[in-house]
Every structure is written in structure tokens, then in C-alpha cells.
Amino acid sequence: MAATKGKNLENIQQMNRTLVLKLLQQNKICARSELSKQSGLKQATITNIINDFIAWGIVEEIGFLEGMRGRRSIAVTLERKRHCVAAVRISRRYFMVGLVDFLGEEVSKPYKENVSGQAPEMIIAKIKRTIKRVIAENDKIISAIGVAVPGPYFYKEGEIGIITDAPGWEKVSIKKELEQDFSIPVVVDHDANAGVLAECSFRETKFSNDTIIYLAVGQGIGAGISYHGRIIRGSLGIAGEVGHASINANGIKCECGNRGCLTLYASSRAFMEQAERERSSGKKTMLKEGFTLDELIEATVEKDKMAYSVFKKIVYYLSVGIINIIYIYNPHTLIIGDEMAAIGPLLIDEIMQNVDKLKSKRIAENVNVRLSSFQPDPAYIGASAVAIDHLFKNTELFDSAEERSAE
Ligand SMILES: [Zn+2]
Structure with missing residues (x-):
């Protein structure tokens, strides 16, 4: 029995696209030649990938970068004026909801509400209302919702094991609940995983x-x-x-x-x-x-x-x-x-x-x-990193993002 499966051409194309998006995230602003150097992909491959990204509206050209021997090259960057994700952090005592762009910068000030001692069903209803409000207040293309939850969290099943001091969450599927109301992908992860993903995506x-x-x-x-x-x-x-x-x-x-x-x-x-x-x-x-x-x-x-x-x-x-x-x-x-x-x-x-x-x-x-460096709440920015990571690994979601955005 093979431990891992082989890669088909489509998988390789997706891997390359993911890699280029992650490099754009890390470099913030970058020339195509630099992406080629860092990724090890041929210039022509980078050109094709970037062309697709520009067509989907997720990457844009922004002026020139001074290169070697005074040669100037076109700078590319992740589009941040329109594209973003919704970030949701659920903790034992409160929840936070807001919009974050592909570089981990807050698009809007998050809503924070204290919900100590309230039933999970009631908290979920409040979170849904807050997401709808955030969507209505901002004219953005929101391609996914990322949620960070306390644990232990069973990732494959999408279920919370137990939250000490907050009973009832083990019976709620946050992912299914939110997917019912929003037609975009919902990705849930443990708050510590969200935290490390934020550091790796936006900092380290x-x-x-x-x-x-x-x-x-x-x-x-x-x-x-x-x-x-x-x-x-x-x-x-x-x-x-x-x-x-x-x-x-x-x-x-x-x-x-x-x-x-x-x-x-x-x-x-x-x-x-x-x-x-x-x-x-x-x-x-x-x-x-x-x-x-x-x-x-x-x-x-x-x-x-x-x-x-x-x-x-x-x-x-x-x-x-x-x-x-x-x-x-x-x-x-x-x-x-x-x-x-x-x-x-x-x-x-x-x-x-x-x-x-x-x-x-x-x-x-x-x-x-x-x-x-994400104060006061790394898991909140982490929730956005969870959503962005999912989008970057499934770039076909961008292909029709504009029509499916939000609701
Ligand atoms: Zn223990």
C-alpha cells in the first residue's frame, strides 16, 4: 500500500499556483522575475499563472520596481481593495467578527461581543447576524469565512471535543451552521492552529x-x-x-x-x-x-x-x-x-x-x-489566515468568486 498518492498535472498546477500566492503574500510587492527565482518555476510559467490571477482580479500590477543595473520591472501584488475574507473568532467568553485582506490587514474594525454563559445556539445566531452586518457595511468580494475555535477540535469531523466552562459546543457543527446561511466556503480550525498559520502566512x-x-x-x-x-x-x-x-x-x-x-x-x-x-x-x-x-x-x-x-x-x-x-x-x-x-x-x-x-x-x-505581533488577538487574524490558506490551496474558487461573493 502506497503511503502517498502520485500527483496528476492538475494537482501540480494547483501546487504551483498556491506557491506563487504564498510568495506574493510573503513578499507583499514583487517582480515576476523574483517570483521565478524564489519558486524555481520558469519565467513563462510565472507569467501564465500571474495572467490568470490578474484575470480573476486577485493580483494587480502596481508600478515599477528598480532592479539590477537600473533595469525596471513591473511590480505585482495581491489585490486588497476589493478582495478579503471574513474572520470569526469564538472564545469561551466572547466572539469577534470582521474583514481581513490577503495580507492579514484588517479591512474593518472587528465587532466584539461578550457572550459568557450563553447557549451555543444563541451565540451562533448572533455570529450569523454580525457576519451579515459586516458584509452589508463593506462593499467587498468576500470569498470565504474562517473561524477559530477553542479546542480540542476534531478537524476532520469539524466538531469541538470539549470547551471547559462552555458546555454544549460539542453538539454544534459551526461549519454546517454557517454554510447554511452563506454561499461561500467556511473553514474552521483550532485557535492555536489559526495562530500559527497567521504567523507563518503574515510574519515568520x-x-x-x-x-x-x-x-x-x-x-x-x-x-x-x-x-x-x-x-x-x-x-x-x-x-x-x-x-x-x-x-x-x-x-x-x-x-x-x-x-x-x-x-x-x-x-x-x-x-x-x-x-x-x-x-x-x-x-x-x-x-x-x-x-x-x-x-x-x-x-x-x-x-x-x-x-x-x-x-x-x-x-x-x-x-x-x-x-x-x-x-x-x-x-x-x-x-x-x-x-x-x-x-x-x-x-x-x-x-x-x-x-x-x-x-x-x-x-x-x-x-x-x-x-x-498580532495583539490583542492572534487567533482572530488567524481565523482569516485559515480562510485565505483554503482559498490559496483551491484557486478554482476565485474563478467565479465575484458571482458567489457573500450571499
Ligand atoms: Zn486536562
């Missing part, structure tokens, strides 16, 4: 052929793993659910059935709970009863004694998880996003102090740990 171009991990540290913890530009999903699609990897075999029992899960010790929720325990036990602090995460983060950055000592404990556990990730996946870049990233450079410094305790300096120095 130089290293996108290495192992890159996006670690979402929010109410839950999850990793999106990109290896040579492909997301590692595993058998069910739950690879990277490091929040439920144990850092203490005799630790607290988790909802998932395991003991000592990382998320119980190092999530923003754990941070809040521990700080509240310390405050109510009478520790001196600037934090008042009923403080918010933003206030706790502010107190930490201002080195409030109690907040800062809880922060150090939480990040110690987080670092244990990160060192596990380093040993399992050996990433070149590890990007931290979601709620805890709001702590800023202090968080990275603290993580690195723990990672630097590794005896092998080579291991510690090889991994580049940094904050996501």
Missing part, C-alpha cells in the same frame, strides 16, 4: 520552513505546530493540546480525566484563582476584591509584591510546559499569544530565565521565544 516568512510553534496561553493552553509550513494535527486533530499534558502526575484532577494538566497551573484562569486565594488570605496587595485579569496584569507589571510572586509561580509552571514542548518538537521559534501575552516582555524574560537553566546552552539558545 524567513523561517516558515522550520518548526514554528504558537502557544496560546489564555483561559486554556494550546499549541499550534507548523513544520515546514504544514500544521501537525495528529490522528484526530488534537496534536498540540499541551494544556492537557501533565506536569504533575500526582497533581490536581482535571476535567479531562488526567491529573496535573498544565492548564490547571499556568493558564490565565490559574493566575486569577491563585491571586484571589492570596488576596483573600490577607496578603498585602493593591488588588481589590473582584479584580479583573487586566488589573492583575497591571499589578504584576508594577511589581505589586503579591501579584508578582504569583506571576513567578505561574510562569515557572508554564516554563516546565515550554521545556517539554522544546524537547518534544524542538521548535526554531516559539510564539506566545492570548491573554497572558498582555503581560509583555516581562513574561518572555521570566520564561527565558527558566529555560536558560537547561544545562545545554545550545538547546536554550536555539529557541527564539517571543510575543505574538
Whole structure:
């Protein structure tokens, strides 16, 4: 039995088109000769591909680029005035909906609505209404809808496994629900996968052929793993659910059935709970009863004694998880996003102090740990990357995009 199937001519044409679109995304503005050089495709092939893209309206020529020996060449770029995708982020407490162009720039300010404790059916109805509103307010060609959801998410079936603290989602097919109302492709992915895809599509171009991990540290913890530009999903699609990897075999029992899960010790929720325990036990602090995460983060950055000592404990556990990730996946870049990233450079410094305790300096120095540049919500921009990735891999969808756009 063959492990992989052979490639027919149509597949190869699609692969080449995808590659050229990804190169255009990474280069932003580029000459045809440069695309030929970077892709390894003949100039004539590039010319044909670009001609199709221009005919579909997804690529345009924009003036000239100065080349070698003063030779000027025509610059091409992805069309951004009309083409975009709809991005939807669903989190435990809120959802966001807006439009994002092919380079990951926001076309419109996203709508954000708090939906804590509401039933999934009601939230889906609100999301549908908001998408319709965003479409009506912007005169754009919207070719796909990308959705980022918390996990574990079973990618093949398109079903959410469980969202801690938000029951009922496991019975909802978000993809089917949205496809019923909109006649364009709907692509759903786990928020950490969306996060890593955003980094690889719009930022980490130089290293996108290495192992890159996006670690979402929010109410839950999850990793999106990109290896040579492909997301590692595993058998069910739950690879990277490091929040439920144990850092203490005799630790607290988790909802998932395991003991000592990382998320119980190092999530923003754990941070809040521990700080509240310390405050109510009478520790001196600037934090008042009923403080918010933003206030706790502010107190930490201002080195409030109690907040800062809880922060150090939480990040110690987080670092244990990160060192596990380093040993399992050996990433070149590890990007931290979601709620805890709001702590800023202090968080990275603290993580690195723990990672630097590794005896092998080579291991510690090889991994580049940094904050996501998509603030405040990498998974929202990631939702657009999920949709764009799908379009770029299925370029026939552009052929008639104008007629099918939106509704
Ligand atoms: Zn667990």
C-alpha cells in the first residue's frame, strides 16, 4: 500500500499556483522575475499563472520596481481593495467578527461581543447576524469565512471535543451552521492552529520552513505546530493540546480525566484563582476584591509584591510546559499569544530565565521565544489566515468568486 498518492498535472498546477500566492503574500510587492527565482518555476510559467490571477482580479500590477543595473520591472501584488475574507473568532467568553485582506490587514474594525454563559445556539445566531452586518457595511468580494475555535477540535469531523466552562459546543457543527446561511466556503480550525498559520502566512516568512510553534496561553493552553509550513494535527486533530499534558502526575484532577494538566497551573484562569486565594488570605496587595485579569496584569507589571510572586509561580509552571514542548518538537521559534501575552516582555524574560537553566546552552539558545505581533488577538487574524490558506490551496474558487461573493 502506497503511503502517498502520485500527483496528476492538475494537482501540480494547483501546487504551483498556491506557491506563487504564498510568495506574493510573503513578499507583499514583487517582480515576476523574483517570483521565478524564489519558486524555481520558469519565467513563462510565472507569467501564465500571474495572467490568470490578474484575470480573476486577485493580483494587480502596481508600478515599477528598480532592479539590477537600473533595469525596471513591473511590480505585482495581491489585490486588497476589493478582495478579503471574513474572520470569526469564538472564545469561551466572547466572539469577534470582521474583514481581513490577503495580507492579514484588517479591512474593518472587528465587532466584539461578550457572550459568557450563553447557549451555543444563541451565540451562533448572533455570529450569523454580525457576519451579515459586516458584509452589508463593506462593499467587498468576500470569498470565504474562517473561524477559530477553542479546542480540542476534531478537524476532520469539524466538531469541538470539549470547551471547559462552555458546555454544549460539542453538539454544534459551526461549519454546517454557517454554510447554511452563506454561499461561500467556511473553514474552521483550532485557535492555536489559526495562530500559527497567521504567523507563518503574515510574519515568520524567513523561517516558515522550520518548526514554528504558537502557544496560546489564555483561559486554556494550546499549541499550534507548523513544520515546514504544514500544521501537525495528529490522528484526530488534537496534536498540540499541551494544556492537557501533565506536569504533575500526582497533581490536581482535571476535567479531562488526567491529573496535573498544565492548564490547571499556568493558564490565565490559574493566575486569577491563585491571586484571589492570596488576596483573600490577607496578603498585602493593591488588588481589590473582584479584580479583573487586566488589573492583575497591571499589578504584576508594577511589581505589586503579591501579584508578582504569583506571576513567578505561574510562569515557572508554564516554563516546565515550554521545556517539554522544546524537547518534544524542538521548535526554531516559539510564539506566545492570548491573554497572558498582555503581560509583555516581562513574561518572555521570566520564561527565558527558566529555560536558560537547561544545562545545554545550545538547546536554550536555539529557541527564539517571543510575543505574538498580532495583539490583542492572534487567533482572530488567524481565523482569516485559515480562510485565505483554503482559498490559496483551491484557486478554482476565485474563478467565479465575484458571482458567489457573500450571499
Ligand atoms: Zn486536562
